[in-house]
Amino acid sequence: SRWMERMFNIVRMKDAIPIPAIELDKPRSVAVTNQIELKYANRVLIDVGLCVCLFEMIELGDSLMYQSDSAVHVRAEFTLVVFRPFIGEVLTGKIAKSSPDGLWLSVGFFTDIFVPPHFMQDGTEWDEELKLWVWKSEHGDAYLDPSHGDVLFRVTNSKFRQVKAPSRAPAAAEA
Amino acid sequence: MEVLDSFESLLTNAELAEVLRENKKQGNENNRPAVVVEMEKRVSKYLAESPGRGATREHVEALIERLGQVSPVEGQPALKAVELHNLANLRPTQLVEVYAVLANAEARFGDDKLSHMIDVIGECLPLPQLSK
Numbered sequence: 001s002r003w004m005e006r007m008f009n010i011v012r013m014k015d016a017i018p019i020p021a022i023e024l025d026k027p028r029s030v031a032v033t034n035q036i037e038l039k040y041a042n043r044v045l046i047d048v049g050l051c052v053c054l055f056e057m058i059e060l061g062d063s064l065m066y067q068s069d070s071a072v073h074v075r076a077e078f079t080l081v082v083f084r085p086f087i088g089e090v091l092t093g094k095i096a097k098s099s100p101d102g103l104w105l106s107v108g109f110f111t112d113i114f115v116p117p118h119f120m121q122d123g124t125e126w127d128e129e130l131k132l133w134v135w136k137s138e139h140g141d142a143y144l145d146p147s148h149g150d151v152l153f154r155v156t157n158s159k160f161r162q163v164k165a166p167s168r169a170p171a172a173a174e175a
Numbered sequence: 176m177e178v179l180d181s182f183e184s185l186l187t188n189a190e191l192a193e194v195l196r197e198n199k200k201q202g203n204e205n206n207r208p209a210v211v212v213e214m215e216k217r218v219s220k221y222l223a224e225s226p227g228r229g230a231t232r233e234h235v236e237a238l239i240e241r242l243g244q245v246s247p248v249e250g251q252p253a254l255k256a257v258e259l260h261n262l263a264n265l266r267p268t269q270l271v272e273v274y275a276v277l278a279n280a281e282a283r284f285g286d287d288k289l290s291h292m293i294d295v296i297g298e299c300l301p302l303p304q305l306s307k
Binding site for chain 1: 176177178180181182183184185186187191194195196197205206207208210211213214215217218225226230244249255257260261264265269275276
């Protein structure tokens with residue numbers, strides 16, 4: 001049931017995996033596993049999450065070859081371990097970067113965690129001299145200093161951004 | 176490429192830590208790509224430092240059941256699923272940590288019940304083991 005949502009999920013995939021000719025001396029399952037992990041590990045799948053590693057190879061299908069392509073393409077069904085913290089989850093992380101725009105946090109394997117100022121605790125201000133955020137309370141000031149250890153943060157939103165690959169076409173030549 | 180099921184099943188942090196330990200034990204005779212070896216190393220490190228590490232499915236289910244018996248102040252909302260998850264993951268041992276995790280903790284439960292929750296958490300979930 002959904003109440004047991006976790007930061008790590010198992011995601012089932014189907015894909016045609018190209019095995020470069022040079023890998024064909026390996027047993028098929030090893031070659032396919034390696035190519036799957038090369039393709040997916042540390043990559044974000046839109047609306048799914050950040051892929052960690054292969055979980056299970058479910059099925060290896062036919063191998064296909066295409067004209068003038070030395071790779072063998074293997075149809076595979078498999079599961080991946082994927083990181084996708086859910087809304088409301090509280091995690092521990094380290095401060096990676098502090099700027100007047102906000103705080104960037106890291107959990108080690110993922111660093112794209114941003115806390116805008118309006119989501120910080122009431123009374124948090126930017127200290128221009130020390131270049132840190134500081135929480136001012138009646139009991140004293142607490143600096144959000146990376147060297148002070150981990151912070152707790154709550155996930156409020158998960159954004160997947162489509163990044164257009166930069167064009168590799170050379171700039172138009174001047175006539 | 177096709178995503179057949181983006182939520183096929185869940186994996187507790189303890190289960191994932193075990194999977195990664197097994198992967199590491201197998202060594203790299205199969206020449207796994209560096210990117211995945213590095214990824215697993217970093218995820219393992221995160222899990223090894225998590226205060227809720229070592230909590231199996233059974234531990235968490237026992238915790239859910241016992242915490243479910245702690246009723247809130249009349250008219251106040253009970254513990255939500257998300258909050259149970261966060262309590263299991265963060266394994267608070269002090270009131271101040273519970274306040275960080277539960278919204279309106281004082282109004283909903285009061286310090287006595289919150290202290291009791293801490294006791295229950297300590298009884299149901301294993302102590303985080305120091306890594307070798």
